[in-house]
Amino acid sequence: MIYGAMKFSIGGPLKLAFRPWVEGLENIPAEGPAILASNHLSFSDSFFLPAVLDRKVTFIAKAEYFTTPGIKGRMTAAFFKGVGQLPVDRSGARGAGEAAIKSGVDVLERGELFGIYPEGTRSPDGRLYRGKPGGLARVALATGAPVIPVAMIDTEKIQPPGKVMPKLMRPGIRIGKPLDFSRYGGMEHDRFVLRAVTDEVMYEIMKLSGQEYVDIYATAAKRQIAEAAKAQKQAHKEAQKEAEQAQKEAEQAEKEAQKEAEQAQQQAEKERSDS
Secondary structure, three states, X not given: OHHHHHHHHHHHXXXXXXXXXXXXXXXXXXXXXXXXXXXXXXXXXXXXXXXXXXXXXXXXXXXXXXXOOHHHHHHHHXXXXXXXXXXXXXXXXXXXXXXXXXXXXXXXXOOOEEEEOXXXXXXXXXXXXXXXXXXXXXXXXXXXXXXXXXXXXXXXXXXXXOOOOOOOOOOEEEEOOOEOOHHHOOOOOOHHHHHHHXXXXXXXXXXXXXXXXXXXXXXXXXXXXXXXXXXHHHHHHHHHHHHHHXXXXXXXXXXXXXXXXXXXXXXXXXXXXXX
């Protein structure tokens, strides 16, 4: 009931304002469990995809969205619950993974759609990063549910980081054909199988999205970007400090040269007066 009301109040205006285009909608089953595995470009991905589907899709979200105190926190929690988000505590990597898997299995056992972002976080630069095998693949093999690759397109351009007002433009959604991994049934604890399943899904997402693929995790890429930005800031600070020191030395040298010139002039004048 709440999901339907939230979808009507948010999804309707969202489609009207941004007019997202969709390809492959026929690949979403009319009933029964399925996993929607999507690239992750923007915070808005979890709103645009459900907005174009007739069926409810449940994503997982970090628990902080549901536990923030105060009126704003309660409103945020109500909003995320209303749009079908499930809280997952990410305080511990393993604990978070197990919680995500359990949440996904529960949703699929109810015969519903479960949405997941194999990259684990938003892309920092619009490229497609290596998928994490712990969540998607384990849920797929544990439940036998088909995996439907999804590509969100241009959603990161609607509201880039630092921008308050969204840009009115048409994002796109490409939905691929379901992938069947039943051949790996009972092998959800084999890390090589999990890696193979995840890589196959990521390859299909790459074909749908046209993104450049980077064979590292997005979390590592974000860390590298942050470290590079920090190093650049430090280098800029040191360069500025060196420039200021050089300027001080130049000013000091100029003062000393001026002083020597004045002394030389005074000496010359004294010699003339003596003669």
